[in-house]
Amino acid sequence: MGELSYNLRDKVFVVTGGSRGIGLEITKLLLKEKAKVVICGRKQDGLDAAVSNLDAGDSIFAVSAHIAKADDVDNLFDKTMEKYGKLDGLINNVGMNIVTSLIDAEPSLWQKIIDSNLTGTFLCSRKAGQIMREQKSGKIVSISSIAGRRSAPAMGIYGVAKAGVEMMTKVLAQELAPFNIQVNAVAPSMVKTKFSEPFWSNKDIHEQIVKAIPLGRIADPIDVAHPTLFLCSEASDFITGQTILVDGGSSAV
Numbered sequence: 473m474g475e476l477s478y479n480l481r482d483k484v485f486v487v488t489g490g491s492r493g494i495g496l497e498i499t500k501l502l503l504k505e506k507a508k509v510v511i512c513g514r515k516q517d518g519l520d521a522a523v524s525n526l527d528a529g530d531s532i533f534a535v536s537a538h539i540a541k542a543d544d545v546d547n548l549f550d551k552t553m554e555k556y557g558k559l560d561g562l563i564n565n566v567g568m569n570i571v572t573s574l575i576d577a578e579p580s581l582w583q584k585i586i587d588s589n590l591t592g593t594f595l596c597s598r599k600a601g602q603i604m605r606e607q608k609s610g611k612i613v614s615i616s617s618i619a620g621r622r623s624a625p626a627m628g629i630y631g632v633a634k635a636g637v638e639m640m641t642k643v644l645a646q647e648l649a650p651f652n653i654q655v656n657a658v659a660p661s662m663v664k665t666k667f668s669e670p671f672w673s674n675k676d677i678h679e680q681i682v683k684a685i686p687l688g689r690i691a692d693p694i695d696v697a698h699p700t701l702f703l704c705s706e707a708s709d710f711i712t713g714q715t716i717l718v719d720g721g722s723s724a725v
């Protein structure tokens with residue numbers, strides 16, 4: 473990709489789950505644009521490694537937080553405001569799945585998947601929305617999944633949670649529009665990260681997945697990071713309540 477500018481210099485973003493995978497790629501792109509970034513994750517060693525590798529000085533810092541815990545989320549945004557004094561964007565990137573059929577899932581597993589994908593998105597959006605409402609500007613972008621659109625056996629709880637993320641995106645877009653805040657989502661198909669490694673690292677499964685993708689490959693994290701940055705930038709100021717599918721054309725078939 474050539475020199476594309478999203479005009480994000482000195483804007484402040486929180487990226488949840490910024491220590492690896494898609495969140496780390498979004499963080500890299502934001503830093504390249506000279507934005508300030510606060511990343512969170514549960515494990516301090518993952519955060520430390522990311523901050524050290526990114527080598528971005530005062531433009532990045534990490535807060536250890538479990539996004540489904542309200543106190544952790546409050547602390548994440550309090551620290552962000554203490555450090556940078558404003559919040560221009562939130563990327564709700566955290567997500568996880570454990571493969572199970574719905575009827576065999578224990579209620580505790582249901583709760584864990586819903587908490588990480590949906591409750592955490594609510595808690596972070598709520599807190600960020602309150603700050604942005606005062607500022608009368610802001611961008612919220614959530615990383616959903618095509619699993620929220622297309623039912624897949626064994627991905628049921630995850631799919632329900634991501635469908636919830638899409639509906640939350642529409643509701644928040646309406647609630648926050650009067651305050652000049654845009655709320656959107658990006659829904660990828662398979663992306664080459666640790667999360668999906670059990671699938672893409674298996675030659676037969678990988679071949680089968682790629683067959684259903686017109687562009688003939690699975691996504692790389694950067695394929696998700698670029699549309700996310702577009703939705704964080706003034707180039708998308710008249711877009712809200714939308715979900716962009718980043719699926720290599722598979723939903724067009």
Ligand SMILES: NC(=O)c1ccc[n+]([C@@H]2O[C@H](COP(=O)([O-])OP(=O)(O)OC[C@H]3O[C@@H](n4cnc5c(N)ncnc54)[C@H](OP(=O)(O)O)[C@@H]3O)[C@@H](O)[C@H]2O)c1
Pocket residue numbers: 488489490491492493494495512513514515516518519537538539540564565566567568588592615616617618659660661662663664665666667668
């Ligand atoms: N990869 C795919 O194929 C794919 C496809 C469609 C959608 N997505 C979505 O894209 C997003 C990112 O996925 P990814 O593939 O980049 O995942 P990943 O490689 O597993 O990275 C997940 C990140 O989130 C953090 N995290 C996980 N649970 C957390 C929690 N409860 N609180 C705070 N941080 C937490 C992890 O750090 P810690 O472990 O230290 O907490 C890590 O930084 C997710 O929403 C996922 O559903 C992924």
